[in-house]
Amino acid sequence: MSKIGRILAVETSCDETAVAVVDNGRRIVTNVVASQVVLHSATGGIVPEVAARAHLRWMIPVLEEARSQAGIDDWSELEAVAVTEGPGLAGSLLVGITMAKTLAWVHGLPLVPVNHLEGHIYAAWLLDPDEPDRPAPEFPLVALVVSGGHTFLVEMVDQLTYRLLGQTVDDAAGEAFDKVGRLLGLPYPGGPAIMKAAAGAEQRDRVFPRAWLGDSFDFSFSGLKTAARREVARELGADVDTMSSDAQPLPEAAVAELAHGFQESVVEVLSTKTLRAAEEVGAQTIIVGGGVAANSVLRGRIEQAAAERDIRVIVPRPGLCTDNAAMIGAAGYFRARAGARAAADLAARPSLKLALPAA
Ligand code: KG4
Ligand code: ZN
Numbered sequence: 001m002s003k004i005g006r007i008l009a010v011e012t013s014c015d016e017t018a019v020a021v022v023d024n025g026r027r028i029v030t031n032v033v034a035s036q037v038v039l040h041s042a043t044g045g046i047v048p049e050v051a052a053r054a055h056l057r058w059m060i061p062v063l064e065e066a067r068s069q070a071g072i073d074d075w076s077e078l079e080a081v082a083v084t085e086g087p088g089l090a091g092s093l094l095v096g097i098t099m100a101k102t103l104a105w106v107h108g109l110p111l112v113p114v115n116h117l118e119g120h121i122y123a124a125w126l127l128d129p130d131e132p133d134r135p136a137p138e139f140p141l142v143a144l145v146v147s148g149g150h151t152f153l154v155e156m157v158d159q160l161t162y163r164l165l166g167q168t169v170d171d172a173a174g175e176a177f178d179k180v181g182r183l184l185g186l187p188y189p190g191g192p193a194i195m196k197a198a199a200g201a202e203q204r205d206r207v208f209p210r211a212w213l214g215d216s217f218d219f220s221f222s223g224l225k226t227a228a229r230r231e232v233a234r235e236l237g238a239d240v241d242t243m244s245s246d247a248q249p250l251p252e253a254a255v256a257e258l259a260h261g262f263q264e265s266v267v268e269v270l271s272t273k274t275l276r277a278a279e280e281v282g283a284q285t286i287i288v289g290g291g292v293a294a295n296s297v298l299r300g301r302i303e304q305a306a307a308e309r310d311i312r313v314i315v316p317r318p319g320l321c322t323d324n325a326a327m328i329g330a331a332g333y334f335r336a337r338a339g340a341r342a343a344a345d346l347a348a349r350p351s352l353k354l355a356l357p358a359a
Pocket of ligand 2: 116120147148290291322323
């Protein structure tokens with residue numbers, strides 16, 4: 001007998017090999033993630049072929065770990081298999097899709113395709129195995145997704161329904177963290193490293209520019225990279241035009257101050273626009289998702305501003321903000337209920353979008 005509401009989810013879109021089992025779109029039964037961070041730190045970033053090979057290496061052990069933790073002996077206990085179809089790296093997506101397709105076929109289960117970005121939003125629905133129950137996010141809501149590859153704001157008036165409010169016109173917020181982290185000589189990925197360095201800043205007077213882009217809800221972060229280069233060159237007395245983008249030999253105090261100034265700029269723009277969007281659409285809830293939502297300064301700033309306006313904020317715990325399969329299991333449940341089904345020819349969609357700008 002299939003256990004209604006139990007979804008097994010597979011996520012391999014970027015550099016984490018992940019399998020989870022989630023009940024009713026909310027309760028995590030198990031959530032296994034094999035991270036490639038150590039592997040990619042050697043190159044200071046993700047090499048797509050290396051990532052795909054690592055997924056091949058870890059896919060079966062991660063699946064087996066999740067299966068055994070969830071105590072799945074009889075696969076008919078599952079309602080469906082959900083898998084990330086995109087966006088992401090083609091070779092990486094292919095490993096998870098092939099795995100999920102095979103599982104669905106062998107066990108006679110429906111295969112449900114999930115958009116990775118929708119997963120980052122539905123992470124807000126998740127409950128850890130021992131976590132007390134809490135109400136699901138209420139609509140209308142505004143979701144800010146800030147990851148290594150994406151930065152956008154959407155309004156949701158109902159499940160699975162998105163209206164794009166704004167998006168980055170150049171770099172994603174996480175990408176800016178990673179590039180500036182690299183310039184400052186911090187370890188990969190730059191986000192957590194910058195957050196840690198910034199917390200140790202004694203002087204907090206380095207001001208980086210803010211790209212407000214008028215009244216729009218769009219973002220721009222590429223100017224921050226240039227600003228950081230300029231600041232570093234000034235610190236070293238070097239020529240900004242010939243200076244490399246790799247680790248620069250800066251004193252620790254300067255790294256901390258620059259990390260702080262940079263982070264302040266990103267956090268102020270993200271939090272200000274998110275709050276303004278929430279007020280404009282009369283949101284009950286603000287959701288923040290994606291790897292950069294693991295940033296405690298960003299979380300704190302949005303929580304404080306929303307509390308003043310009586311808006312509920314849901315930011316998943318850091319491990320559910322970065323890539324994982326539980327979020328795909330949550331989104332996959334709602335997709336499955338809405339009738340989404342993939343055929344055996346499901347293909348990777350590296351450039352899949354969540355919502356398009358209004359015409
Ligand atoms: O969502 P994610 O795990 O993968 C993508 O789908 O891109 O996001 C990864 C990004 C990286 O750019 C990383 O630097 C950033 O999230 N990140 C952070 C923090 N933790 C991860 N950025 C700022 N502060 C953090 N604590
Ligand atoms: Zn992601």
